[in-house]
Amino acid sequence: MTTEERLYKLEGIVEGVMATLPGQITSLEGRIELFRQEVKAEIGSLRQEMVGLRQEVKAEINPAFNKLMLYFTVLVAALAILTFLR
Numbered sequence: 001m002t003t004e005e006r007l008y009k010l011e012g013i014v015e016g017v018m019a020t021l022p023g024q025i026t027s028l029e030g031r032i033e034l035f036r037q038e039v040k041a042e043i044g045s046l047r048q049e050m051v052g053l054r055q056e057v058k059a060e061i062n063p064a065f066n067k068l069m070l071y072f073t074v075l076v077a078a079l080a081i082l083t084f085l086r
Contacts, residue, residue: 001009
């Protein structure tokens with residue numbers, strides 16, 4: 001194969017690639033946009049789940065804290081009574 005034939009063949013390959021490249025780029029852009037939307041939706045559901053978990057934790061911490069404060073109050077009252085009985 002001569003240099004001219006190789007060059008002609010290479011030009012054909014380049015023209016073929018150039019002809020299909022815009023369509024492939026457009027397709028890739030569309031897939032990237034869909035992926036971006038999926039990620040945003042996933043993050044949005046992750047955030048909602050985090051908010052729900054946070055509310056659950058707060059709902060469990062508040063009664064536990066209140067119960068702890070009640071125990072300390074009882075302990076202080078018992079120590080005060082013991083102090084007065086001495």
